[in-house]
Amino acid sequence: MLRFGMDRNHTVASFTIPGRQWLDADGQCSGEPPEFARQPAEMLAMYRMMVQTRLFDTKAVNLQRTGKLGTYPSCLGHEAVHVGVGAALRAEDVVFPVYREIGTKFWRGIAMQDILLYWGGDERGTRYADSPQDFPFCIPIGSQMPQAAGTALAFSLRNQPRCALAYVGDGGTSQGAFYEAINFAGVQRLPLVTVIVNNQWAISAPVSTQTAAATLAQKAVAAGIPGLQIDGNDVVGVRHTVAEAAARARAGEGPTVIEALTYRLSDHTTSDDASRYRSADEVEQARAVEPLLRTRRYLEARGWWNEDAEQQLRAECSATIEEAVKQYLATPRQSSDAMFDHLYANMPRNLQWQRDLARRYAAHR
């Protein structure tokens, strides 16, 4: 709408950023828990996936340390966000991850050996047989965001009740692509749910080096869309908030930005040493409010969980993980043809002789 001139000395716009938490660090729920959190099956499914994610993550780090996996970005401490998001979405929604969100991927049926293959240097780890429209990991920070907006536009143009869910980190919100995407989503009222996983560290850069804004959620305000902050270690809150945003998105009510506050308990990747830039004290404080502990407390307080169940679950998860590792390690590497075969639907002639050349020298390895 065009406007000409303005009244002086008025507040022309103002905003607030709501903050929400359901499960606190002790596993206490403030107020009435959402419907799903009153059902043991729902809560146990999420808790199991959180444990599986953590055990897988530990295993992956160990595989890297013993030379059986490439550089790997641990998700230690992010399990509530990743599993909560997974549980909030439908199969037909599409996820645009960054590179840590294995809890979401596992929830969506992506195989553990796919994750291992990818970080083990094999593109076949992005084949995602059970989640065929989800995007692979996105390493150039923030660049997944415009793509998620494009997929949300596709749903909108086709009147499909689906949403695109884009993850982005606290560092990612400094990228222009982040703003461009949420801005476009606002203009077109796109079914785009953006989850900012604010784990407070972008490698060695704390959030204070990224922005002077009090919250990352308020960046949504500049795009004209709702933004809110939640406790990212609270799986109930994550699922509930994302499910609400996703439902509004699918109903044509537009995009949402959700900032989930959590903490990266691990190094940035296996190539990083976080002790160079942050104190052990800080990490200990963060560990006290980590997500698995409080979820377990919530379950135990209701009599849905105990130590025996925990031990049994861990044994089951470990067995599943070992099996995936076995399959990963037994997967023969691709032939050199793979570099060429998937580059174009119709291979240009000049690539054909290069493929043959690579084949000839590959045989001499």
Next chain:
Amino acid sequence: MTKLTMVEAINLAQAWELAHDPDVLVMGEDVGVNGGVFRATAGLQQRFGAQRVLDTPLAEGLIAGAAIGLATQGFKPVAEIQFMGFLYPALDQIASHMARLRSRTRGRLSCPVVLRMPHGGGIHAPEHHSESLESLLCHHAGLRVLCPSSPQRAYGLLLAAIREPDPVMFLEPVRLYRLGRQEVEDNGQALPLDRCFVLRRGEDATLVTWGAMVTETMKAAEQLAAENIDCEVIDAASLAPLDFETMLDSVARTGRVIIVHEAMRNCGVGAEIAATVAEHALYDLRAPVQRVTGYDTIMPLYRLEQDYIPGVQRIVDAVRTTLIE
């Protein structure tokens, strides 16, 4: 049959695909209500609606990135980058994602996207409106790069680009947009997108060029013909992949090759052609390969642009150099 300018032919090809393929979308800055700053999308939104011809925010990275997200859901976006000088913000999306999505997902996801962009100078445009950046794009595996040089070829190649299952960068020479008219039959017939076009047959020297430089190169060939120097002129048209077979066949006959392009010399596409000729046809050559290119400078503002863009005389002189026995 109608005689059309190149920009009208580009408009017509988009209209054909919009009319025949419900998955085709046109998007970009000012492409809708305004019909594009060069009118390449004029009337398309009125005819096909705002759901199929979308005005986007002013953000090239968003345009390219959103096109990826649309393409992976089955749409075939034809997106306009308003000038090639504004390509840079989109390069991250093009290079890091569009070009490699098929490969990195082992064929699971792909990007049938066309990015159209005006290419080159010569129309007295402001700074950043006259660049020739094809080398940037050709240096990314997974892309195809096309540059038509006539209304007919613009029509046929754009249809091919839209129908191609992989990303195609479609470079439109601004000098040719309205330079002349040509009969273009609106029959939906695509041209092959990995072939050169031999514009003139000749036995004495092979001139390889593309885009707007086709004009100067053809003039040079005509001037030389008056002196009984008979040049073959090849419009490379597809800059990635290059159709080396056609070029090498010609060089085998003529023994001389002169490559003409507007883009700067250093790491230009001409270097790739020259190197390939050296690898495969050195013993066919009767004279060293010549390159007639833009200088290794920044594209100047328009008072100097005719000093930058290779002229007919430079091309003629380069051909003569190869004829000195």
